[in-house]
Amino acid sequence: MHATPAAPRAVPSEPDQDRVFAALANATRREVLRLLRDGGxxxxxxxxxxxxxxxxSLSEHLKVLREAGLVSERRAGRQRIYRLEAxxxxxxxxxxxPYERFWRAKLAGLGTLLDRIPHEEAP
Amino acid sequence: MHATPAAPRAVPSEPDQDRVFAALANATRREVLRLLRDGGxxxxxxxxxxxxxxxxSLSEHLKVLREAGLVSERRAGRQRIYRLEAxxxxxxxxxxxPYERFWRAKLAGLGTLLDRIPHEEAP
DNA sequence: TTGACGCGTAGGGAATCCCCTACGTATGGT
DNA sequence: ACCATACGTAGGGGATTCCCTACGCGTCAA
Structure with missing residues (x-):
């Protein structure tokens, strides 16, 4: 069930993942993304x-989003036009x-079924 | 194109979203989730x-994951068994x-097409 | 009971976050 | 040239993060 044509995507380094998740861990920054998504x-x-x-203060949030690669900036006169980079x-x-089947199982009421996994006790 | 049977899910309050994203913004905690996913x-x-x-230190990471609702804990003798909550x-x-179509468009080379959006200049 | 094990919490220190006010820089209008 | 506009950056203060060592509590073993 891969709805995408499986376009290959570069695997992100761990600090990159840190930056993206950290950028998303703030309501103001998530709202900025929504505004760019809905308003262009x-x-x-x-x-x-x-x-x-x-x-x-908002400028600094935009900097965090920029460094996470979530927005890009273009200069137009004295303005900086920000744009969503998804x-x-x-x-x-x-x-x-890889986590998807877990919450699907939960929704389907399969409960602990997925926890039956290679299981050995430490000596 | 909703691959899911559209099971209704409670909408999370914003501080909850903050906690989840913040919990994911750390390589150690993401690795814990992977270990629980692959190892039960x-x-x-x-x-x-x-x-x-x-x-x-790891115990504190587990506390962060617990407070984000990403893991649960069960006592077994003197051990605490942690389990993934997806x-x-x-x-x-x-x-x-709502962001999905943006990176799909990018992959398909549609570029700036999605930026044609209700667009008015401030007076 | 005594001791080892498994785990959480307290407390501290360096770094980072998130907000502010002040200021610097570039562009546009008059 | 002058001033206003649009934006970024500096610097500071309070809160939070992330690691550590020390310690407390409950459980199993002898």
């Missing part, structure tokens, strides 16, 4: 309207893959 | 063999859903 590429000013914090999210989904 | 439920002692850090990972996949 936008300048910082427009994004900042949705938050209570100061604009410099590739790292695709890697997150790839990472989730 | 295990006591702390067995998990600790795979890491260079001290056992108390439900929060299912919620992560649900969260990824």
């Amino acid at each position: 590429p936008q300048p910082v000013r427009r994004l900042a309207e949705h938050f209570a914090m100061t604009r410099p 590739a790292p999210l695709g890697e997150v989904q790839d990472w989730l893959g | 439920p295990q006591p702390v002692r067995r998990l600790a063999e795979h890491f260079a850090m001290t056992r108390p 439900a929060p990972l299912g919620e992560v996949q649900d969260w990824l859903g």
